[in-house]
Amino acid sequence: MQELIQAYSWINLRFLLMGLWVTIEVSVISIGLSFVIGSLLGIIRYMKLGWFSKIVGFIVDVIRNLPLLLIIFFTYFGLPKIGIHMGVMMSTTVAMTIFESAMIAEIVRSGILAVPKGQLEGALSNGLTMPETLWHILLPQAYKKMIPPLVSQFVSLIKDTSLATIIMLPEVTFRAQTIYAQKPQAIIPMFIMLALLYFVLNFTVSQLGSYFDRRMEA
Amino acid sequence: MWTLFQSHANEFISGFGWTILSSIIALAGSLVLGTVFALMEVVPNRLTNIIAKIYIEIVRNIPLLVITMFFYVVVARVWHLNGFAAGTIGLTLYTSAFIAETVRAGINSVDKGQLEGALSNGLSWWESMRYVVLPQAFRLVIPPLGNQFISLIKNSSILAFVAGMDLMYQANMLSQATFDTFGPYIIVGILYLILTMPLSYYMQYLEKHLAQGGA
């Protein structure tokens, strides 16, 4: 009991919470960027713009099928070889954005594909151009349906920021490891705390997601 | 690149083998466990419903790394587990929560009348599930399960954190020994793609066919 109280001292908690803030920062920026980039890539792939869409499609498929850990290593240790130097935080954000954009591109493409074909044909025959159809008819319906898979992708992203401990990003998992490395008796309390922090963060995100989902349906 | 592969073929091939082995064990384990939890969620019993729900929500919202490290540094103090075992157990538990959700969605999308019909024909709830609902549910969820398997293969790189001998670990070791931070990762990347790309295309193909068959 004494050990438990010591492990959850304000000093340790503050150290962890500063890490949680890093987790949130990296997650929010990556979610924002990958939502925009992923949507663009998904639309390009859907539009079937000849070779351009095909090349984008290959790249998306390759990135989707690689482990994120590998992509993190690549951006941090590989890119400097061609003169791109980034700090740990920047590197992680870039790696997460590359990987998540590819994942989101697929969600967006299949979201648009799931809109009934008649809608597309009807809009086009009513004289709307393809970009107009996409913007006014297809995307609004597609995004409504995409909320659940998008939200679970965002939750994955938040969890996956923990992988950046391998390049020493001072986020919450890394900081918990730092604490129990110095105080071995804090191992179990630290794991409980980590589980709790991630659970609260991700559960909030998924609840927000389903709130929006319900509001959209209504 | 090719010479690097040739001179360290043993490491790459053994890493490839450990990655496949871990993925297959975790797939089998998480299919069984995931189905059990899915059934616990749909069985008409409040207690098991709640237990399954809690398990799934907790596991789904915690990073795989945290689960794996827990087995490696905490559980291993009680039962001795090496990195491969701890990593594979972490992978199994983590994936099982996602598979449970997938299978449950499959069960729910089987027409309710089927279960009622089977029950009124004198089959017990378990028999109706076993012979009528589950076979149909599994057919429906083959593509999402395939995608889970692809994620599982990618996620098996978590073994690198606990010295699990897998592909990613070999790349790290090799890059430390040769101080080359590029070649080993390119080779390992291609090896991962050899595993995941064909599966991914096959799942896209299946999805399209099933969708057309259903329409």
Next chain:
Amino acid sequence: MARKVNQWLATALTTGGMVLLALGLSTATASEVKNEAYQRIQKSDQMVWGVKGDTRLMGLMDIKTGKLQGFDIDMAREVTHHIDPKLKVKLTQVTSGTRVPMLLNGNIDAVIATMTITPERQKVVAFSDPYFNAGQAIMVRKDSKIKSVKDLNKSGVRVLGVTGSNSEQNMKKAAPKAKVVSLPDYATAMTALETGQGDALTSDSGILYGLAYGDQKVKVVGKTFTEEPYGIALDKNNPKLQKKVNQAIKKMRKDGSYDHLVKKWFSRVPGLDWKEIAK
């Protein structure tokens, strides 16, 4: 059918593309500018050091302040000051696994992180003159009967080590009959020693004394049985920077600031003669 062929073509093309990209990148690195790191330091007015964050006394993250502290960190500050008083010090945390690639990639300008000068490492990085005279030693539980490395050379004895360090190889030579158990980090290795998963833990004296400091359950026993001089690692193509660093170390040894730092961190460690380190 045509679709399938297309897909295979796609896979082949992407794989080919990646290989081409890789080849392009590896040739791009072949042309290196001399004194790159030195020029970078001058231009940015800061020197980026790779340091440890998990090694007490040498380089440890202070949970209270969130700052890194230890002998290596103080050395980094002093050496930077001697190179050019204007320079700011930036510290980046590294591990035994990441420090060399980060140095070679130019993410950091210098490494001062309990790094032993070995012929193997000298092939890829340049080292300063030794600044810390460590040696390999063993640590055991307080109640243990083991008194030196000789007591370990029996079958059935398990010695814990940390992956990636050169102490595991040395142990196989010093006690060939013992089994070496390799763990990923010092936190796990310490827990394993305390719970009896191994009979001893081996590492450099600099690291072991840090681990034992303030821990009532373990002790460092026997003399060091190898020589592990620590050096500051630099990129190979920077003779100017290497010269400046060596001059700084020499100056510090002369004016007493080096001895002062060693005393500050190591004079209170029980069983350790700080003069041994500063030799």
